[in-house]
Amino acid sequence: MTQVAxxxxxxxxxxxxxxxxSKGYDVTTFEKQQYVGGRTSSFSENGFTFDLGPTFFSMPHxxxxxxxxxxxxxxxxxxxxxxxxxxxxxxxxxxxxxxxxRDQMSAEIEKHFPGYGPAYIKFMKxxxxxxxxxxxxxxxxxxxxxxxxxxxxLRAVPELEIGSSLYDVLSRYFDDExxxxxxxxxxxxxxxxxxxxxxxxxILSFMEHEYGVFHPKGGVNQLTKALAxxxxxxxxxxxxxxxxxxxNIENGRAESLELEDGSIHRFDHIVxxxxxxxxxxxxxxxxxxxxxxxxxxxxxxxSCSTFMIYLGVSGEVDLDHHTVLFAEDYKRNVDEIMxxxxxxxxxxxxxxxxxxxxxxxxPDGKSALYILAPVPNNMSGIDWETHEKAFRDLVLQTxxxxxxxxxxxxxIEVERVLSPQGWEEDKLIYExxxxxxxxxxxxxxxxxxxxxxxxIKGLWLTGGGTHPGSGLPTIFESARITSSLIAIHDRxxxxx
Numbered sequence: 372m373t374q375v376a377x378x379x380x381x382x383x384x385x386x387x388x389x390x391x392x393s394k395g396y397d398v399t400t401f402e403k404q405q406y407v408g409g410r411t412s413s414f415s416e417n418g419f420t421f422d423l424g425p426t427f428f429s430m431p432h433x434x435x436x437x438x439x440x441x442x443x444x445x446x447x448x449x450x451x452x453x454x455x456x457x458x459x460x461x462x463x464x465x466x467x468x469x470x471x472x473r474d475q476m477s478a479e480i481e482k483h484f485p486g487y488g489p490a491y492i493k494f495m496k497x498x499x500x501x502x503x504x505x506x507x508x509x510x511x512x513x514x515x516x517x518x519x520x521x522x523x524x525l526r527a528v529p530e531l532e533i534g535s536s537l538y539d540v541l542s543r544y545f546d547d548e549x550x551x552x553x554x555x556x557x558x559x560x561x562x563x564x565x566x567x568x569x570x571x572x573x574i575l576s577f578m579e580h581e582y583g584v585f586h587p588k589g590g591v592n593q594l595t596k597a598l599a600x601x602x603x604x605x606x607x608x609x610x611x612x613x614x615x616x617x618x619n620i621e622n623g624r625a626e627s628l629e630l631e632d633g634s635i636h637r638f639d640h641i642v643x644x645x646x647x648x649x650x651x652x653x654x655x656x657x658x659x660x661x662x663x664x665x666x667x668x669x670x671x672x673x674s675c676s677t678f679m680i681y682l683g684v685s686g687e688v689d690l691d692h693h694t695v696l697f698a699e700d701y702k703r704n705v706d707e708i709m710x711x712x713x714x715x716x717x718x719x720x721x722x723x724x725x726x727x728x729x730x731x732x733x734p735d736g737k738s739a740l741y742i743l744a745p746v747p748n749n750m751s752g753i754d755w756e757t758h759e760k761a762f763r764d765l766v767l768q769t770x771x772x773x774x775x776x777x778x779x780x781x782x783i784e785v786e787r788v789l790s791p792q793g794w795e796e797d798k799l800i801y802e803x804x805x806x807x808x809x810x811x812x813x814x815x816x817x818x819x820x821x822x823x824x825x826x827i828k829g830l831w832l833t834g835g836g837t838h839p840g841s842g843l844p845t846i847f848e849s850a851r852i853t854s855s856l857i858a859i860h861d862r863x864x865x866x867x
Contacts, residue, residue, distance in 0.1 A: 372397040373861060376628055376638040378615050378654070381409025382843060383834035384644030385598035385609075386437050386850030391642075392605040393441035394858055399636075400607060401628070403614035403799070407599045409644075410798065410805070411843070413592035416785045418734040419683035421741055422590040423789075424805070426723045427560070427693070430582050430844040434594065437847050441601060448597035450588040452728055457584040458693035460556070461773060462549050468691070469553065471583040480550070490544045494554070498577035505574060535570035552701055559745055560842055562674020562806030564705045569812055578844070586692060586728050594843070618643075618830065620659045625830040640829055640857055647808065647820055647836025648673070648801035660826050672814060673748055674806035674841075675708050676791035680742040680766060683785030688738045688776060690724040696773045712751035714762055718744040720769055737784070742770060748791060749803040755792040763788055807835040815840065822853045823860075831857060 373396050377384045380402035392398045406412050410424035431451055438445040455475075456468040465483055470476045473495070477488040537558050541551045555565035557575035587593040599609055614631040618641060627637040643650055648671070651663045698704035698719040707715045723741035726733040733739040744766050747753060771779040791803030808814050819838045824830040833853045835841030840849075 373640070374638045375399070375640045375642060375857070376401065376636065377642045377644055378618075378628070378650065379403075379409060379644035379646075379834070380407040380595070380599065380609055380611065381644050381834055381846075382411045382595050382598065383846045383850045383853075384409075384642065385595055385602060386434075386847050387642050387644065387833045387854050388607045388609065389441050389443075389598055389602035389605060390437065390850060390854040391857065392602055392607040394854065396640075396857075398602070398607040399638075400602070400609040401613045401615050401630070402609065402611045403631075403645075405612045407609065407611060408592050408595035410800075411591060411595045413590050414681075414787075416787070417683060419737070419739045419785050420590060420732045421681040421739055421787075422592050422723075422725075425591050425843055426725070426741060427579075428585045428587060428591050428594065428843060429579050431585055432582070433844045433847050437851060438601065440851070441605065443601050445597070448601060449593050451585045452588060454584045454586055454692050454728065456691055457579055458695060459691040460549075460553055461694060461696050462552075463697075463699055465549065467549075467553055469580070471580050473580075476580065484545075484547055484550050487545060487547070487550060494541075494544045494573075495577065495580060498573050499581065501571070502574045502577060502581075505571065536566050537568040537570055537572050538565040540570040540573050541565075548701075549697075552697065556695060556697075559675075560806070561810045561840070562676075562745070562804065563809055563811075564709045566702070566705065567709065568810065569815070572810070575842075584693070586725065588729055589731055590725065590729075591843075615645075615654060617656075618654045618827075620655065620827055623826075624828040638829075640831060642831045642833055642853060642857075643824075644832075644834045646800045647832065647834065648804075649799050652801070655827070662826050663820070668801070672809040672811055673750065673802055673804035674809050675745050676748040676794060676803040677805045678744045678746045678762060678766065678791070679787075679789040680740075680763060681785070681787045681789075682740040682742065682779075682783055683733065684738050684740060684779065684782040685784055686736065686738065686782060687726070688724050688740065688774075690722060690727065690774055690776075692724060692728045694722045694724070694774065696720045696722065696769065708745055708747050712747040712753075714746060714753060714758060715744075716765070718746075718766060718769060720744045720766060720773075722770060722774060742766060746791060748805075749795055753791070755790040759788065759790050759792075807841045810840055822849065823856050 375396045375398045377388050377400040388398045388400045412423045435445045460467040480491050481488040537555050541554050545551050554576040558565045558568035615628050616631045617629040619627045625641045627635050629635050648668050698717045704715050704719050707713050721743045726738045794800045794803040831853050833849045839845045
């Protein structure tokens with residue numbers, strides 16, 4: 372059997388492991404941490420369970436298709452709960468409860484912004500067409516500039532909204548800033564500003580409104596656990612607590628892995644799923660990667676980071692499953708994070724209250740709160756050892772005031788904080804850039820790291836740092852693309 376190594380048991384690596392094993396490969400997955408999932412993992416304490424990273428799940432049909440390709444059914448592994456409202460958006464003077472029911476969402480918009488219901492319907496109609504044109508180029512490799520001359524790519528060029536930001540595009544539909552932000556805040560999923568994020572990414576909010584937002588019972592971490600179980604059922608070997616020290620390159624080809632215990636293992640293919648820039652810097656000698664040398668990695672654009680607080684609290688909390696608390700001046704807040712790279716004094720904050728939907732994540736009568744504040748990545752030079760406590764206090768006070776939980780601090784039973792420094796040092800994420808390489812036009816499609824790595828033969832990429840990008844649906848697509856490319860490569864080799 373053809374031997375394949377997968378470095379990193381994140382969602383892309385696990386999906387690739389399952390797909391490749393089901394295609395007849397002998398797959399071994401190496402995960403440095405003691406658990407699977409990478410950023411899409413969980414931890415538990417005193418009966419409370421928290422997702423470490425992603426908490427939104429949309430477009431489940433993509434993951435369903437990945438399971439089907441491996442001869443399995445997602446529903447056999449995960450119970451999905453559709454959320455309504457999808458999320459609640461709290462501004463200083465009004466609250467919007469967003470729904471994927473078109474009539475309900477139109478009524479909600481009319482209630483707060485009379486006369487704009489039809490504009491919402493037009494936005495959905497236009498973006499539906501956009502996604503239909505863009506989907507084929509997001510589901511295929513982009514290894515050559517000639518790919519842009521294919522008919523599917525030429526049709527998609529107008530939909531890329533080159534020269535227009537996400538905010539610009541929404542301004543064609545809505546005048547009110549709050550309504551625009553309701554359909555542009557999703558750029559934060561990419562760690563970007565709506566004023567800088569390419570206009571093509573109107574598809575993010577569209578996908579939520581079109582396909583809904585789901586909560587897997589037990590948390591989004593259940594998706595990666597399901598992939599791991601399905602891969603192991605197929606015969607894949609997933610080794611947690613087994614870090615890779617180095618990818619050994621011989622004559623321009625990735626031939627073997629040196630593990631942290633000093634052992635060396637040879638493989639026919641190596642799939643790298645660990646954080647792209649961190650892995651490049653630490654697993655491959657600088658001289659072996661001309662396109663992504665240490666110097667060139669530093670010059671790339673990266674997403675923002677996130678300041679995380681995970682709270683187990685006594686009593687129930689009167690919040691919907693997902694709530695976004697917008698800063699009074701959201702544009703200033705975003706500029707502080709992305710351009711000035713300073714800590715905001717009026718942060719925007721996301722709060723997940725999963726127990727309102729799923730009682731398995733907290734003891735009876737208690738709540739598990741996941742609190743996220745976007746902050747600059749570590750290129751900012753912020754000293755988190757100095758600033759962590761004060762910023763933690765600011766975030767919790769903001770949540771207490773704006774989410775209506777005045778006694779929040781006194782109800783805390785479990786607390787963990789994860790700063791950008793922790794993302795970098797403990798979770799091995801380059802510069803703590805939680806959402807990976809930024810998604811500006813110069814780092815998308817052909818200009819994003821290719822699924823078949825350019826500089827080194829036998830090395831393949833999957834995950835948020837490669838095409839088509841970050842976010843769970845696109846990461847699953849990257850696993851499909853990479854797995855297919857490996858199979859095509861080997862078929863051609865046999866024919867030759």
